[in-house]
Amino acid sequence: MDITLTAKQQIFPDEKQVQTFKDTMNTYTRALNFVSEWIFNHNFNLKQFSIHKEIYHTVRETFSLKSQLTQNAIRDVIARYKAVETQLKSKGGQLEHLWYPLNFKTPQLTLTRDRDYSFLKTGQVSINTNNKREKVDITFKNREHFLEGHKLGEAKLITKNGRWFLYISATKEYPEFQKEKVQHVVGIDRGLRFLATTFDEKGNSHFINGKEILAKRRHFKKLRQSLQKKNTKSAKRRIRKIGQRENRWMTDVNHRLSKALVDYYGPNTLFVLEDLTDVRFATEKHHKDSRYEAVSWAFYQFEQHLAYKSRMNQSEVLKVDAHYTSQRCPKCGTIDKENRLSREHAFFCKNCAYKSNDDRVAAINIQQLGTEWISGTKRPCYTKVEIN
Template sequence: MQQGLTLKLKIKPNDTEANQLRVMQLAYTKACDYVSSYHFEHHFTLSRRQLHDALYRRLRRDFQLKSQLAESVLITVLARYKTVQTLMARKPYRYKDSYTGKWYQVRRDLAWLRQPVRFKRLQVDLVWNRDWRFLKNGQISLNTLDKPIKVDGALHYFDRYMHQGWKLGTAKLLQIGRKWYLHIGATKELPDFNRSQMRHVVGLDRGLRFLTTAYDELDQTSFANGKAILRKRRKFKQLRQELQAKGTKSAKRRLKRIGQRENRWMADVNHQITKTLAETYGTGAVFALEDLAGVRFATERMAKDHRYEAVSWSFFDFEQKLAYKTTLRGGTVVKVSADYTSQRCPKCGSINKTNRDHERHHYRCAVCGYQSNDDRIGAMNIQQLGTLWASGETHPKFERLTAVE
């Protein structure tokens, strides 16, 4: 299988070089907006070749882009629309029939867009060995709209990727504050996961009170407490409400910065938790997660005051980080059915939703009397589904066969 990573490389241009990079970013972003509008006006029917034939010369003339940058603009725009289409398909439009009271959903596509996608953040996509490359003296060569420049970079940790079979690809040039970065795509061929080399099966229950509850085959349980995180998220929420109430330009600018800061903080928390899990269980670990597709629909029916806490954490980002870190260590992440994982007794297998006390976060089986923390119960059931997958079942799930009325 092919594993991909995004490597972040800090570069150090001087003031003149930084100005050259900024001019290139501005031209590239404006070109992306132009191509996006053209693609929107033609109802998303044009292929890359058709866009090239129609716009290539104009991109070179009007935006002063070099040949490879003009091609990269087309690739960037089409990739962004592909991403938007994927995200829209994941969340269909839902509506309630006023006569029957039934809920229906309609799959959305790009035709639902009312305006073209805008490229607000300044960026440039640079192709490896065409627009950027490493020099023998340790510097980095970067193309600009004028002539290439040579900049220093923090390369102290790059050796592990440059000499261990990783293939470098397109780099995205970004400015964050006053610092400049290259976000470099890297890929490597890794062997497919072999179940015969499996050493651990870990069930992970994700939630709000505990971001993760991990349970393994040795009956060991670990919790990632979410109380402090929940308090911080509520502070972000309160601060945003205060700034939105002001409505001034400075408040809006600060509101944007706060949103970016919260996203970085959430990503860092997910990074720390997934790194700890991957390092704790090491080689050959199987992490079983509930398939949470569609769970957002349920949380949107919650009370408005609690909706933010229920839907704002990036569980998808958590999955992605855990997946690549586990794969690099010779393990894998599997998704299992979420049906009855919080209602089923992991000891006797009986299913009864009244066994779970949501207020006390406690579970007590009415049949065998087994009791424990409700998040731990969920992790135990998920771990059992992961064990079934490891034994050869493709789509393990619990059936309501022994329900207690």
């Protein structure tokens, strides 16, 4: 199994090189928009060969791009349209429903390994531009690890807040997950009060408290609200910075949480999560002061982090049907929405009087579905039986 990560490495161009990079990135971005408009006006043709045949020379001559950069621009636009196409299909739409061509606003540059960028023996990196190749210093963290254990692919040249970075894709092959070797089956219930509640095959539960996380998110929310009332240009800039800072912080939270789980349980672990695809977090079920936190937490990002970290550790993430996992009694199997006492964060079975924490009960039920999958059930789920 191949897993691709992105290595973010800072580079240090001088003033002249900065201007060269900016000029090349701006030209490349204009080329992206040219290709995007062509695709929009030609029935969303996404076949690279035919697009290359039709407009490759036009793009090169119009924007004075080098050969490889021209091909990269065409590939980038096709990839963006295909991503949008996938999103639209999931919602019952098509590319034909787009009113305007996809627009590329942020200056960027895609570089092909060894053709557009390469590492030098001096420790520098050589980067291709419209004028010539520029040699710049780079802080390549874990250089030996990536160069020996990973196959480096394309890189993105990015500038943020006056600093310059290369985002380098790095692919490495890992052993396939083998469920016959599973040692741990861990059910994970995700939430706000507890970021994650776990239950494993030994009956052990862990609660990862989310109170501090909620408090910080509400702090960010209040800052935005106070700035929105001012409605000035400086306030709007500040709002954007706050949003970016909150996103970075949330990403770090999900990164540390997923890493802690993978390290704690070790290899050959099956982590079981509810499949939250198309699940709607109804705002009317939450107090207005807590609606933002309830509907905007990055559950999917946590899932992504846990998935790739697990695969790198010979483990796997399984998504199971989310229906009734919070209503089912794990002892007698009775499903009743009255079993869960949400306000008290408790669970009380109306049939057998089993009591426990509601998040823990959900984790138990999720873990049991994972155990069924290990035993051979392809799509384990809970079904409510109606009694006449």
